[in-house]
Amino acid sequence: MQLSDLSRRTGVPVRTLRLYARVNLLPEADVYDMSHVRRVVLVRVLLDVGGLRHSEIHDILRRVDSSPGSLHDLLGAVQYALPARGSECRDREWEQARERAGALAERRGWRVGPDNPAWLTLVQALVACEWLGQRDLLEMIDTYAEALERVAEAEVRLIRARPDPESAAASMVSTTVLGDVMLSALRRLMHEHFSSAVDHGPAADR
Numbered sequence: 624m625q626l627s628d629l630s631r632r633t634g635v636p637v638r639t640l641r642l643y644a645r646v647n648l649l650p651e652a653d654v655y656d657m658s659h660v661r662r663v664v665l666v667r668v669l670l671d672v673g674g675l676r677h678s679e680i681h682d683i684l685r686r687v688d689s690s691p692g693s694l695h696d697l698l699g700a701v702q703y704a705l706p707a708r709g710s711e712c713r714d715r716e717w718e719q720a721r722e723r724a725g726a727l728a729e730r731r732g733w734r735v736g737p738d739n740p741a742w743l744t745l746v747q748a749l750v751a752c753e754w755l756g757q758r759d760l761l762e763m764i765d766t767y768a769e770a771l772e773r774v775a776e777a778e779v780r781l782i783r784a785r786p787d788p789e790s791a792a793a794s795m796v797s798t799t800v801l802g803d804v805m806l807s808a809l810r811r812l813m814h815e816h817f818s819s820a821v822d823h824g825p826a827a828d829r
Contacts, residue, residue: 629655633663646677648684661789668793669701672800679704687788697788698779699736701795707740720749723761731768778802 630637640663643649648666652659662684669675669683686700724745728735735742752761778798785791 624655626655629659629663632660633667635663635667648677648680658789661787665789665793668796673701673705673796674800675704675706683792687792694783694788694791697792698782698795701792702799703736703738703740705740705796705799707744716750716753717746720746720753723749723764727764727768730765731772774802774806 624632626637626640629635630640633640635643640649643663643666644651649659649662665684665687666680669680675683683697683700683704686697721742724742727733749761749764752758782791782794782798785794
């Protein structure tokens with residue numbers, strides 16, 4: 624296929640595809656094939672959904688192109704590249720929260736690298752709970768973990784079932800970023816559902 628065909632298949636304008644090629648996110652070719660379609664989709668997801676910088680995308684693409692490559696390492700590279708909320712502040716509250724997060728992982732037998740940026744977000748959230756006096760929320764952490772273990776296990780199965788590294792990496796970004804949004808929305812809907820059931824009885828009786 625020609626560049627115009629690649630544009631139609633991916634929904635990415637030709638001028639944007641030329642930009643991808645100029646900054647080495649897309650291999651230049653006289654004729655394009657499905658491998659280029661997968662690459663454009665991956666780049667678009669990393670840029671538009673993941674919000675990654677070109678340098679971070681280059682590293683992920685290098686891992687995708689390396690052979691042989693561990694899918695676990697590839698997905699780890701994608702996840703670790705995604706931005707994390709929170710800021711580090713090494714004080715007594717921070718250290719206590721870090722210990723609480725570490726104890727959670729040990730208690731539940733999680734195999735999680737110490738450099739995962741999600742630690743920063745989790746620890747900052749635990750610190751905020753302490754500042755706000757939200758002790759009840761702190762006690763919910765195992766409930767959150769138990770519920771999300773099932774979700775994450777199912778997500779990883781779906782990601783690993785993808786037919787190629789590009790699709791797996793794009794799925795990891797979409798699952799992480801968009802999945803977080805969906806989980807938040809679903810929780811808010813369930814808050815209304817359960818609070819309504821408490822105040823007014825089962826929906827069927829209304």
